[in-house]
Amino acid sequence: MKIRPGTSAMVATAALAALSILAAPMAWAQDEGSIARGGRLYDKWYTETGQEAPKESHALYPKEANYADKPGNNWRCKECHGWDGKGADGAYASGKRYTGIKGIIGMHGGDPAAVVALLKAPAHGFEGLLSDADLSDLGNFVVAGKYGYEAYVSDGKIVGDPAHGGQVYRTVCAGCHGAEGKLPKDMPPLASLVDNPWELMHKVLNGQPKEAMPALRAFDHQAAADVIAYIAAELPAE
Ligand code: HEC
Ligand code: HEC
Structure with a gap:
């Protein structure tokens, strides 16, 4: 819009102010808890819901791809669409996770009901495997989760402030993962x-399926990138 001096500029300013008032409550109406749970289902839905993995491989998983005989892998949304939601256009463009399948990012900003319909359709085959609440959380994650991570990952490396990340780590993570990131259970060092x-961005923003781990999604996502930068810079890898 072209802003001229005088009244039209004032009208424009008033219009912008009205828009920002309208925009604020809309941002809050997004349910970060539901999006985070959708993120954990996207990670490993059958663990999050307490089910067994399906016994037969997923029909959409390419027969020649690496995990074709591993239903526990090839039924996970992330296995076909990537942690970055970009499928074959993202981090899974090559290597052992390559499937050639496109990402979910094309439905970002769209209608969650359309995602639910797609997941219930015979090709994806989630009708009967996931409840309406599960499907709704997945729909919210696909349309409203921020999973491209362009602002936080550059050349395959996290972009963050390790000093601030250390503050986050010692207040939020260390209680479970220990000062060195080697706890709990028999997990690999962070x-x-x-x-x-x-x-890592996905896990920190959404939590770990079926675990009490918190999701940092409601905070500025830079805090998640910062804590990963701290883990990379300061914690032992073995
Ligand atoms: C075995 C592989 C596989 C799994 C697992 C899988 N999908 Fe898909 N998905 C596909 C394929 C193949 C398409 C269709 C691509 C096309 O239309 O060409 C697709 C399409 C989509 C699309 C539409 C993308 C677009 O822009 O048109 C969304 C959204 C989606 N899947 C979400 C999910 C979610 C959420 C899960 C987990 C609950 C999931 N998918 C599990 C293979 C998979
Ligand atoms: C309430 C305890 C708790 C807190 C707090 C917590 N986590 Fe976790 N986290 C877990 C558990 C439990 C697991 C799963 C361990 C396993 O599978 O062996 C896990 C798994 C992970 C994983 C996935 C590891 C893998 O191999 O898949 C990452 C990454 C992670 N946590 C990072 C963090 C970070 C970073 C923080 C702080 C922002 C954090 N966690 C806070 C309990 C916690």
Whole structure:
């Protein structure tokens, strides 16, 4: 819009102010809890819902791709569409995770009901496997989750402030993962996972399926990138 001096500029300013008032409550209406749960389902839906993995491989998984005989892998949304939601156009463009399948990012900003319909259709085959609440969380994640991570990952490396990340780590993560990132259970050290910054962003923003781990999604996503930068810079990888 062209802004001229005088009244039209004032009208334009007033219009912008009205828009920002309208925009604020809309941003809050987005349910970050539902989006985060959708993110955990996208990671490993059958663990999040407490089911067994299907016994037969997913019909849409290419027969020649690496995990064709592993239904526990090839039924995960992330296995076909990537942690970055970009499928064959993103981090899975080559290597053992390559399937040639497109991402989910084309439906970002769209209608969650359209995603639900797609997941219930015979090709995806989630009708009967996931509840309406699960499907709704997945729909919210696909349309409103921020999973491209362009602002936080550059050349396959996390972009963040390790000093601030250390503050986040010691207040939010260390209680469960320990000062060195080697706890709990028999998980690999957190610092051994930093070559996959998209997966780490996904886990930190959405939590770990079926675990009490918090999701940082409601905070500025830079806090998640900062904590990963700290893990990469300061914690031992073995
Ligand atoms: C075995 C592989 C596979 C799995 C698992 C899978 N999908 Fe898909 N998905 C596909 C394929 C193939 C398409 C269709 C691509 C096309 O239309 O060419 C697709 C399309 C989509 C699209 C539409 C993308 C677009 O822009 O048109 C969305 C959204 C989507 N899937 C979400 C999911 C979600 C959420 C899950 C997990 C609950 C999931 N998918 C699991 C293979 C898979
Ligand atoms: C309430 C405890 C708790 C807190 C707090 C917590 N986590 Fe976790 N986290 C877990 C558990 C439990 C697992 C799963 C461990 C396993 O599978 O062996 C996990 C898994 C992970 C994983 C995935 C590891 C893998 O191999 O897949 C990452 C990454 C991670 N946490 C990072 C973090 C970061 C970073 C923070 C702080 C922002 C954090 N966690 C806070 C409990 C927690």
